[in-house]
C-alpha cells in the first residue's frame with residue numbers, strides 16, 4: 391500500500407509536530423497493512439502499528455529514561471520508513487516440498503521463513519537475493535544443510551551503498567569451491583549490472599555466525615565505498631557500518647552540532663568503529679583521538695582517514711575504558727569527548743576518566759536509553775549537566791531507539 395509522503399511529515403530535524411499530524415490521525419485508519427511475514431519472522435516489533443505511533447512510543451521511552459536529566463527534543467523520524475536497511479542477509483534452505491527457499495530464521499529457531507521481499511530491507515538487494523535463488527538449479531548449486539553439513543550455499547549477504555550505488559554480494563559457502571564461478575558471476579551480473587563486487591566467504595562451522603574467516607574475491611575489488619556526511623567510507627564484508635544511512639546522517643549531524651566545535655578543540659572519539667564520527671568532526675577540530683576495541687574496524691578506520699586525506703586523526707586499538715584511564719593519568723588535555731558505546735553502555739573506568747580529564751563537553755550517542763540513563767546519572771553526579779537530547783529513529787518497525795545527548799561541564 392502506498393503511503394503519501396506528507397502523512398509522515400513530522401518532527402524532521404527538530405521541527406515541532408505539524409498541523410499535518412492531526413490530519414494524519416483523523417485519516418489513520420488501517421494505514422499500516424501489516425507485513426505478511428511478521429508473525430513468523432519476528433524481526434519487527436511494530437508490524438501493524440502506525441509509524442506515527444511507533445515514534446510516539448519511542449519518544450515516551452526516551453522521556454521516561456532521560457527526561458529527568460534534560461529536555462528531550464522531538465524524535466527525528468523517517469519521511470519514508472521503508473526499505474531503509476542497506477545490508478540484507480538471507481539464509482538458504484530447502485522447503486518440505488523440495489523448493490529452494492531463502493529468507494530469515496524464524497525468531498529463536500533455525501527454521502527458515504521463506505521471504506521474497508521485506509519492507510525494511512533495500513529492494514535492489516532483495517531482488518538480487520531472489521535472482522540468486524533462481525540461478526541455483528541451473529548451476530547445480532545445492533543449499534547447505536546445517537544438520538548434515540551437506541550442500542554448498544548457506545547464506546547470501548548483500549550490502550549496497552545508497553549514495554555510491556555500489557553493490558557487494560557475499561556468497562557464504564560451506565566449502566571453498568563454487569563450481570563454474572565465473573559463469574555464475576556473469577549470469578548474475580547480467581541480471582544485476584549494478585553489482586560491483588562478489589566475494590566468497592567460507593563458513594564450515596556449526597555456528598549461528600553468518601560469516602566465516604576465509605574470503606576470496608571472485609569479482610571486483612572486494613569491498614564497496616559509500617559516502618556519509620561528505621566523507622567516503624570503505625565497507626568490507628565484515629565491517630561495521632550503520633544499516634540506515636539516511637538516519638545516520640541525521641544522527642551524526644546532531645552529534646557534530648551538539649559538540650559546538652570551533653576548529654581549536656582536542657577531541658576524543660571513543661568506541662569509534664570504522665572512524666565515522668571522528669572523521670566527520672576532523673575538519674572542525676584541531677585534533678581527534680579515536681579509540682576502538684575491534685582490530686578490523688581500526689584497520690578500516692585508518693584506510694578511511696587516508697581515503698579522505700584526513701591527517702589530524704589518530705586511531706588506537708584499545709579498550710576505551712583503559713585508554714581513557716591512561717589518558718587521564720598522563721594528564722592529557724581534552725576539550726570534547728564523543729562516546730558511542732554498545733548497548734551495554736560505558737563503564738566506570740571510562741566515565742571516571744572522563745570526569746578526571748574534564749572536557750568542556752561530552753556528546754553521548756546511545757543505542758539504549760536505559761544504559762544512557764545509568765551513565766548520565768554518573769556524569770551528572772560528577773560535575774556535568776545534561777543540556778538536551780534528541781532521539782533518532784534509526785530502526786523503524788523495531789523497538790530499538792537511538793539517542794544523542796549533549797553534556798556540559
Ligand code: SAH
Pocket residue numbers: 630631632660661662663664665666667681682683684687708709710711730731732
Ligand atoms: N561510532 C561508530 C561505532 C559504534 S558501535 C559508528 O557510529 O559507526 C560501538 C563500537 O564500540 C563498536 O565498533 C564496538 O566494536 C566498540 N566497542 C565495544 N566495546 C568496546 C570497548 N570496551 N572499548 C572500545 N570499543 C568498544
